[in-house]
Amino acid sequence: xxxxxxxxxxxxxxxxxxFLALFLTAIISHAQTDPLASWNDGPAKQRIVDFVxxxxxxxSPQFVPPEARIAxxxxxxxxxxxxxxxxxxxxxxxxxxxxxxxxPELKDVExxxxxxxxxxxxxAKLSMPDLEKILAATLSGMSVEEFTTEAxxxxxxxxxxxxxxPYTDLVxxxxxxxxxxxRANGYKTxxxxxxxxxxxxxxxxxVYGVPPEQVVGTAGATKYVxxxxxxxxxIKEPKLLLxxxxxxxxxxxxxxxxxxxxxxxxxxxxxxxxxxxxxGGGGPRLMxxxxxxxxxxxxxxxxxxxxxxxxxxxFSEPLFDEAKKEGWTVISMKNDWKRIFAFDH
Amino acid sequence: xxxxxxxxxxxxxxxxxxFLALFLTAIISHAQTDPLASWNDGPAKQRIVDFVxxxxxxxSPQFVPPEARIAxxxxxxxxxxxxxxxxxxxxxxxxxxxxxxxxPELKDVExxxxxxxxxxxxxAKLSMPDLEKILAATLSGMSVEEFTTEAxxxxxxxxxxxxxxPYTDLVxxxxxxxxxxxRANGYKTxxxxxxxxxxxxxxxxxVYGVPPEQVVGTAGATKYVxxxxxxxxxIKEPKLLLxxxxxxxxxxxxxxxxxxxxxxxxxxxxxxxxxxxxxGGGGPRLMxxxxxxxxxxxxxxxxxxxxxxxxxxxFSEPLFDEAKKEGWTVISMKNDWKRIFAFDH
Numbered sequence: 001x002x003x004x005x006x007x008x009x010x011x012x013x014x015x016x017x018x019f020l021a022l023f024l025t026a027i028i029s030h031a032q033t034d035p036l037a038s039w040n041d042g043p044a045k046q047r048i049v050d051f052v053x054x055x056x057x058x059x060s061p062q063f064v065p066p067e068a069r070i071a072x073x074x075x076x077x078x079x080x081x082x083x084x085x086x087x088x089x090x091x092x093x094x095x096x097x098x099x100x101x102x103x104p105e106l107k108d109v110e111x112x113x114x115x116x117x118x119x120x121x122x123x124a125k126l127s128m129p130d131l132e133k134i135l136a137a138t139l140s141g142m143s144v145e146e147f148t149t150e151a152x153x154x155x156x157x158x159x160x161x162x163x164x165x166p167y168t169d170l171v172x173x174x175x176x177x178x179x180x181x182x183r184a185n186g187y188k189t190x191x192x193x194x195x196x197x198x199x200x201x202x203x204x205x206x207v208y209g210v211p212p213e214q215v216v217g218t219a220g221a222t223k224y225v226x227x228x229x230x231x232x233x234x235i236k237e238p239k240l241l242l243x244x245x246x247x248x249x250x251x252x253x254x255x256x257x258x259x260x261x262x263x264x265x266x267x268x269x270x271x272x273x274x275x276x277x278x279x280g281g282g283g284p285r286l287m288x289x290x291x292x293x294x295x296x297x298x299x300x301x302x303x304x305x306x307x308x309x310x311x312x313x314x315f316s317e318p319l320f321d322e323a324k325k326e327g328w329t330v331i332s333m334k335n336d337w338k339r340i341f342a343f344d345h
Numbered sequence: 346x347x348x349x350x351x352x353x354x355x356x357x358x359x360x361x362x363x364f365l366a367l368f369l370t371a372i373i374s375h376a377q378t379d380p381l382a383s384w385n386d387g388p389a390k391q392r393i394v395d396f397v398x399x400x401x402x403x404x405s406p407q408f409v410p411p412e413a414r415i416a417x418x419x420x421x422x423x424x425x426x427x428x429x430x431x432x433x434x435x436x437x438x439x440x441x442x443x444x445x446x447x448x449p450e451l452k453d454v455e456x457x458x459x460x461x462x463x464x465x466x467x468x469a470k471l472s473m474p475d476l477e478k479i480l481a482a483t484l485s486g487m488s489v490e491e492f493t494t495e496a497x498x499x500x501x502x503x504x505x506x507x508x509x510x511p512y513t514d515l516v517x518x519x520x521x522x523x524x525x526x527x528r529a530n531g532y533k534t535x536x537x538x539x540x541x542x543x544x545x546x547x548x549x550x551x552v553y554g555v556p557p558e559q560v561v562g563t564a565g566a567t568k569y570v571x572x573x574x575x576x577x578x579x580i581k582e583p584k585l586l587l588x589x590x591x592x593x594x595x596x597x598x599x600x601x602x603x604x605x606x607x608x609x610x611x612x613x614x615x616x617x618x619x620x621x622x623x624x625g626g627g628g629p630r631l632m633x634x635x636x637x638x639x640x641x642x643x644x645x646x647x648x649x650x651x652x653x654x655x656x657x658x659x660f661s662e663p664l665f666d667e668a669k670k671e672g673w674t675v676i677s678m679k680n681d682w683k684r685i686f687a688f689d690h
Contacts, residue, residue, distance in 0.1 A: 067550075067556055144599055197603075198603075201603050205412075211412060211603075212603030212604055213533075213601070213602045213603055215603065222596050222599055223592075223596075224592035224596060224618055224622075232618065232621045232625045233625070234596060234599050241586070241587075242586075247569035250567075250577065250579060251568075251579060254489055255564055255567070256558070256601060257557065258542075258557030258558055259557055259558065273569055277569075277577050280576045280577045280578070
């Protein structure tokens with residue numbers, strides 16, 4: 001009897017341990033196999049999963065051959081935080097002292113004088129032409145390699161004042177998961193940004209897993225020169241080559257990729273044409289817009305859906321109406337995203 | 346004795362068959378494993394093989410990580426025949442009747458009148474501004490999809506008057522082997538052409554195995570419009586966005602790829618800056634120029650090395666001197682290539 005009992009206990013233990021192991025395996029494998037773990041279950045997540053399934057299943061009538069699998073992502077407000085102001089604009093302001101150190105005659109010239117004063121109220125009031133002068137002075141005049149070195153250095157050290165973290169920590173974890181999920185299913189992921197192409201390229205591979213050749217952005221001309229060592233070099237010029245906003249996004253996609261995307265993600269009126277152009281290709285296409293409706297965890301702005309108005313990443317009510325009419329999916333940051341950043345718990 | 350004899354004969358036969366089999370296997374496997382089978386042994390072939398070996402061997406101090414392996418190829422005169430005139434120019438002339446059919450008012454207007462006359466001598470004398478009018482009329486005004494359809498249709502049917510074969514048969518087999526060999530070793534192959542980006546994209550995947558997003562070429566702006574069905578469309582405009590020749594090739598490479606190539610192939614002064622820019626990246630780099638010195642199998646032109654002068658794909662003596670001084674390899678079509686085309690025997 002004793003022996004039998006001991007056997008029973010051993011059996012029970014063995015079974016329990018077995019169940020526990022099974023249970024743990026199930027949890028772990030679920031965590032491992034849900035590629036969109038930071039998304040709440042709902043129509044947005046479902047739409048992504050359905051799109052990937054139908055376009056990659058060879059038996060599906062909507063199968064898309066691997067070479068045609070192109071997905072494009074706006075950056076500011078779609079992949080990372082764009083409020084209160086675009087990160088690249090912060091970079092440009094931060095570069096003003098270095099530019100003035102090289103050209104001291106700018107010290108007493110506007111708008112540089114105002115930027116150097118550090119007077120936030122005055123800086124916030126700078127006009128568009130003033131802002132353009134600052135962008136031109138800080139984004140051109142150097143070789144493309146020098147620019148990349150500076151941009152990399154800044155992005156590695158500068159911190160956002162709200163979260164006290166590097167700007168590259170402020171990428172949206174759910175969107176990173178979408179990019180990885182699409183790539184795991186044979187999609188080539190492109191960034192198609194109104195931001196500077198060279199600026200975004202400086203960190204896109206490390207942050208998003210997107211190589212330089214898959215970054216389409218606003219770009220200036222470059223000038224081919226020989227440096228004092230007779231080495232050829234490309235100098236960034238203050239002359240616009242591609243304005244990668246609005247219709248320019250469709251133009252940039254054709255110019256740089258030469259195919260219509262099957263999936264496109266944006267968050268503002270600047271992405272409208274990219275989504276239209278994607279949908280216009282016909283067949284199975286995924287068009288999604290991120291709505292910033294979570295003022296607690298991030299920022300709240302629209303003015304769609306009665307959200308506060310903004311000039312930075314405007315999501316207008318007409319864009320919301322177009323999304324509804326065309327069957328595009330609006331992603332609610334508040335409801336669709338379990339967490340916003342990788343550091344959220 | 347008889348039995349022993351028969352055994353000896355059988356043994357001898359078996360050994361002979363064995364040797365023959367070994368010998369055949371060696372031949373076949375050599376043919377299968379030489380990725381550059383259309384190249385004669387010599388410094389050019391050796392240079393390519395050495396470059397690939399040293400940049401892909403992890404133990405090599407000149408190892409290049411896979412993501413940085415970019416190789417760029419000029420097209421006209423480097424990948425396919427460019428004489429007596431660029432294939433795309435033939436396309437443009439061939440398109441004139443269709444353009445005039447749509448706009449009959451052009452029928453009596455120069456230079457269209459001359460082109461329609463079919464007078465070869467008069468056509469050959471057309472000025473550069475006249476030629477530009479023909480290019481503008483035949484390469485713009487339609488949607489990018491309509492253009493691609495037309496270009497594909499033409500390239501599938503038009504024939505070169507010397508070989509009586511489709512133009513796409515006139516690609517250089519040795520260069521196709523280089524492209525395949527580089528790709529098999531993790532290189533991304535790009536075409537960087539002075540020709541029209543959209544034109545080359547129409548056949549680059551099928552002919553060279555190069556997808557549209559890896560074709561960098563001279564490109565015009567496009568205009569985003571809604572067609573009568575309210576579908577978005579990009580219309581090709583007669584406005585130059587990128588002149589992908591000379592320094593424009595370096596600019597185009599930075600704009601579209603964002604990295605310096607490790608290998609660059611060209612054949613004319615229009616490729617000089619692309620090769621300089623490649624070499625300027627430092628480390629192991631492969632710069633090669635195709636010299637058209639085989640008037641029997643293809644065309645002979647320079648004027649480098651005393652070859653006949655030409656305005657189409659000029660390889661000048663100063664370019665030859667630069668190649669020599671900088672250690673670039675000049676490929677002699679006559680001596681380095683066992684065969685020129687796939688249909689050669």
